[in-house]
Amino acid sequence: MMRSLFSSLLLVSLLFMNSFSEVQGRKWKGEGTTKNLESIVIGRCYDYIRIVNPAVGEKNCSEIWEAFKNAFINKDPCTILPKDYELFINLSWHTIPSNKSLFWENNHQLVNSFASRGRRYMSLADTLSGFLGDFLNWCGEANSTGLDYESCPTMEECENNAVDSFWRMASITYAQHSSGVIHVLLNGSAVGGAYPVPGFFADYEIPNLQRDKISQIIIWVVDDIEGPDIDSCGIHTVKILENRLKTLGYDVTCTDNDKSVMFLLCLDYPDHSKCTLSSSAPAAQRGPLSSDRGGSWNKLMFVSFAGFLFRSALVY
Amino acid sequence: MPFQQGSARTRQRTVLLVGIVVLLAALVLAVVLASLLTHGKQEVSPKMLKWKDRGTTKNLQEVILGRCYNYVMARYPELGDKDCLKIWESLKHAFIYKNPCNITSEDYEPLMELASHPISCNKSLFWSKTSDLVHRYTKSNQNFLTLEDTLLGYMADRVSWCGDPSAPGINYESCPKRSECESNPSSVFWKTASKMFAEAACGVVQVMLNGSIEAGAFRNSSIFGSIEILNLNPDKVSAVHIWLMHDIGGPHSESCSGHSIQRLKTILEERNFKITCEDNYRPVQLLQCVHNPDHRDCRLCTST
Numbered sequence: 001m002m003r004s005l006f007s008s009l010l011l012v013s014l015l016f017m018n019s020f021s022e023v024q025g026r027k028w029k030g031e032g033t034t035k036n037l038e039s040i041v042i043g044r045c046y047d048y049i050r051i052v053n054p055a056v057g058e059k060n061c062s063e064i065w066e067a068f069k070n071a072f073i074n075k076d077p078c079t080i081l082p083k084d085y086e087l088f089i090n091l092s093w094h095t096i097p098s099n100k101s102l103f104w105e106n107n108h109q110l111v112n113s114f115a116s117r118g119r120r121y122m123s124l125a126d127t128l129s130g131f132l133g134d135f136l137n138w139c140g141e142a143n144s145t146g147l148d149y150e151s152c153p154t155m156e157e158c159e160n161n162a163v164d165s166f167w168r169m170a171s172i173t174y175a176q177h178s179s180g181v182i183h184v185l186l187n188g189s190a191v192g193g194a195y196p197v198p199g200f201f202a203d204y205e206i207p208n209l210q211r212d213k214i215s216q217i218i219i220w221v222v223d224d225i226e227g228p229d230i231d232s233c234g235i236h237t238v239k240i241l242e243n244r245l246k247t248l249g250y251d252v253t254c255t256d257n258d259k260s261v262m263f264l265l266c267l268d269y270p271d272h273s274k275c276t277l278s279s280s281a282p283a284a285q286r287g288p289l290s291s292d293r294g295g296s297w298n299k300l301m302f303v304s305f306a307g308f309l310f311r312s313a314l315v316y
Numbered sequence: 317m318p319f320q321q322g323s324a325r326t327r328q329r330t331v332l333l334v335g336i337v338v339l340l341a342a343l344v345l346a347v348v349l350a351s352l353l354t355h356g357k358q359e360v361s362p363k364m365l366k367w368k369d370r371g372t373t374k375n376l377q378e379v380i381l382g383r384c385y386n387y388v389m390a391r392y393p394e395l396g397d398k399d400c401l402k403i404w405e406s407l408k409h410a411f412i413y414k415n416p417c418n419i420t421s422e423d424y425e426p427l428m429e430l431a432s433h434p435i436s437c438n439k440s441l442f443w444s445k446t447s448d449l450v451h452r453y454t455k456s457n458q459n460f461l462t463l464e465d466t467l468l469g470y471m472a473d474r475v476s477w478c479g480d481p482s483a484p485g486i487n488y489e490s491c492p493k494r495s496e497c498e499s500n501p502s503s504v505f506w507k508t509a510s511k512m513f514a515e516a517a518c519g520v521v522q523v524m525l526n527g528s529i530e531a532g533a534f535r536n537s538s539i540f541g542s543i544e545i546l547n548l549n550p551d552k553v554s555a556v557h558i559w560l561m562h563d564i565g566g567p568h569s570e571s572c573s574g575h576s577i578q579r580l581k582t583i584l585e586e587r588n589f590k591i592t593c594e595d596n597y598r599p600v601q602l603l604q605c606v607h608n609p610d611h612r613d614c615r616l617c618t619s620t
Contacts, residue, residue, distance in 0.1 A: 036385040039400070043382005046375040051474050061378070113456045114606070259609035259616070263602045267456050270598045276617040277601070 028077075028151035033138045037147060041065055041132050045092075048131050053118055056094040056128060064091045068132070071162070077139040077148065078158035082169035089173050092129045096122055098180030105194070105201050106187035107222075114185070114264055121183065124174045133170070138162055171200050175208035181216045182209070185261065186238065189227030193237030206244070217245055219254040222261045225269040232256050363482040365416070367490040372477045374488060380404050383471045384431075395433050395467065403430045403471075410501070413485035416478035417497035419504045421511075428512055431468045435461060437519030444540040445526040445533075446561060453524075453600050460522060463513045472509070477501055510539050514547035521548065524559045524600065525577075528566040532576035545583060555590040559597035564608040571595050 034040065045061035067088040072080045102121035104111045115121040124130035139152035139162045153161045184201065186194035196202065221238055223229050231238050233254035245252045266275035373379060384400035406427040411419060441460040443450040454465050463469040478491035478501045492500040523540065525533040535541050548556070558577065562568050570576060572593035581591050605614035 035389050036400070039378075039381050039385045040389065041382075043378050043380075043386065045382075046378045047382060050373055050375060050379065061375070113452075116452065120607075259614075260606050262616075263605040263609060263614070264456065266602045267453075267599050270602060273617070275602065277598075277605070277613070278615045278617045279613050 026151045027141075027148070028139075028153040028157060030152045030154040030157070031137055032149040032151050033147040034136045035149065037136065037138055038065060038069075040136065041068065044132050045128070048128050052131065053094075053126075053128070059092065059128070064088065064132075067091050071166070072138065073140040073147070074143070074145050075140060076142040077153055077162060078160055080160050080162045080165045082165045082172065085166055085169040089129060089169055092132065093173065093177070094128055096127060096174070096177050096179070099182075100180075101174070101178035101182040102185060103175075103182065103201050103205055104185040105196055105199055106190040107185060110222075110261070110264060111185060114261060124170060127170075127174060129170050129173070133163075133166055167200065168204050171204040172208045175205040176210060178209065179213035181218060182214055184217065184219045184241075186219065186221045186231070186241075188221040188223040188229060188231045188238075188256070190230065194221050194231035195237040195241040197237070197240075202241075206248075209248075209250075211249055214250060216251045216253065219252065220258040220261055221254065221256050222258060222265065225265050225272055225274055364480045364487055364489065367416070367478070367487075367492040368496060369491045369493040370476055371488045371490045372486050373475045376475065376477055376486075377404060377408070379475060380407060380471050384467070387467050387470050392433075392467075398433075398467065399430070403427065406430055407471075407477075410505075411477055411479040411486075413481060414479045415481055416487070416492050416500050419499050419501045421504060421508045424505060424508045428468070428508060431471070432512060432516070433467055435466065435513075435516050435518075438521075439519075440513070440517035440521045442514075442521065442523040442540050442544050443525075444523070444535070444538045445529055446524045449561060449600065449604065450524045453603055456603065457599065463509060466513065468509050469513070472505060506539065507543055510543045511547045514544040515549060517548060518552040520555045520557055521553055522557045522559060524561060524597075526563075527560045527568060527570045527574070527595070528563040530567075530569055533560055533570045533574065534576040534580040536579075541580075545580075548587070548589065550588050553589060555592065556584050558591065558593040559600060560593060560595050561600055561604070562596060564601075564604045564611050564613055 042061050042065050045059065045064055049056055049059050049061070068085070071084040071088055100118075100120075100122040102111060102115055102123045104123065111123050112125060115123045115126055118126035125134040137152060139148050140146070141148050152163070155161065155164055188194050190196070219233065219238065219241065221232055230236075233256050234242070238254065242252055242254055262274070266272065269275050381400055381404050384398065384403055388395045388398045388400065410423040410427055414423070439459065439461045441450065441454060441462050443462060450462055451464060454460050454462050464473045476491055478487050479485055480487040491502065494500065494503050527533050545556075558572070558580070560570070560572055560577065572595050577593060581593075584591050601613075605611070608614050
């Protein structure tokens with residue numbers, strides 16, 4: 001009886017140790033390096049110089065990949081510093097057209113859509129270096145020339161990880177080369193405030209703006225369509241930001257819910273009251289359609305027109 | 317004295333050595349120059365055919381491979397089984413060393429098979445003369461997919477390629493325009509891919525047309541009119557929803573009741589599709605307003 005109890009205890013502890021060692025196999029808490037990272041980065045590099053923005057001229061994409069890789073390969077993944085990417089940045093640098101810089105916090109996807117891949121604005125992700133790293137993940141390991149595809153350290157595990165140091169270096173350089181009128185897009189619904197401290201904009205971009213090259217800083221604070229209005233121009237963290245920039249000697253203006261940006265946010269909420277256009281009829285029903293819809297088109301037009309008249313009457 | 321005799325011999329030897337070095341240097345220089353000249357010649361082979369459109373995109377292989385991996389890994393990881401190298405090879409073999417005026421759909425069959433992936437119902441978004449707007453829309457709203465948002469279209473978008481019978485088999489200088497020959501690699505590719513995209517559509521499909529162009533919103537000669545609508549499968553597709561967009565501040569050349577739209581409706585109804593049409597589909601109009609926020613057509617009800 002004692003022996004069977006002992007065997008079952010042994011079995012249980014063995015199982016426990018086995019599962020524990022499985023957890024131990026994954027070194028870090030973050031997801032591993034993006035698969036096929038080299039092909040993606042080199043492909044993006046040529047995509048950028050040949051198609052996205054050929055104005056930057058010829059770049060040696062293999063050299064750029066090597067410089068990028070050497071910043072973090074064969075090192076403890078918690079010891080990567082921004083300056084390790086210096087060669088990479090020097091090789092991939094190009095001028096940023098004046099008045100096109102767009103800084104941001106807490107609205108990554110929105111900025112990507114709004115910048116229109118460099119046509120309206122050139123956010124960091126629209127420059128070559130940002131374009132190469134956007135949405136990718138990577139890290140190496142000590143005493144190995146390979147990439148770690150299993151796991152990578154998160155910010156919480158160590159600050160000096162390959163990805164965060166990359167973005168610090170890229171942000172510093174982006175700020176240093178920005179000129180003319182610069183825009184900052186902040187999320188007025190973000191928990192903790194629109195202007196986060198610590199944050200990339202606060203710690204790496206503002207300190208590296210070149211005052212003599214910048215004519216004006218325009219801040220846009222935009223709330224999520226269905227989000228709370230936590231922050232706005234002139235209050236809380238935005239006030240802190242405005243004061244900081246003014247103290248540094250910049251000409252600062254701030255706008256709440258800029259219309260252009262609002263329209264972009266409205267894409268997902270076309271029927272929301274914040275998104276209703278005064279010129280259009282109520283939106284026709286979207287999604288699967290019933291078979292007599294085509295025939296009742298005229299009826300819908302009449303109802304919409306009547307509704308429009310009624311609404312106009314109310315307004316005036 | 318022995319030292320002085322030795323120095324004369326040394327001087328002779330030095331002259332000889334210097335002479336040999338100079339000769340070697342001249343030889344190396346000649347070889348380098350020769351290789352540079354012939355290399356340059358090879359890139360612009362006099363035997364290669366000359367065309368009117370831009371040539372194959374430089375570093376095509378790297379771009380295509382990178383886009384393939386990017387699409388699979390970063391955008392749609394559920395397609396993880398796609399072999400991007402094989403896909404590149406099948407694209408290359410479709411046109412390399414071939415006369416670029418003799419390309420057929422069959423040339424692209426292996427590529428189409430390798431790169432195709434299922435598309436969810438109600439997501440297919442066709443378009444004609446609205447390229448910029450429709451792609452800005454699908455970038456912001458991933459509920460809809462144009463051909464250029466599928467793996468095949470994503471890899472090929474804004475890239476060009478064509479072959480040539482002489483080495484190296486790819487023409488980086490020029491490629492034929494449609495006016496020079498119809499069966500060129502690009503036209504055949506997009507026709508074949510469009511057909512496949514239409515065949516794969518199911519449920520409700522959408523099409524974004526341009527109501528501000530004089531020639532009419534719907535043209536039978538467009539890829540949409542000549543290939544896509546003809547390859548929609550009535551057993552899979554239940555309805556076609558037309559979004560007729562006008563430029564903000566642009567002319568209203570045609571609306572849902574216009575001639576070409578009626579023609580389109582007739583063609584589709586004959587194949588038993590239900591059709592609806594909406595002038596200035598609201599979400600897309602909101603997108604247009606991003607660039608025209610102060611136009612009177614973009615006034616928001618809530619603005620003061």
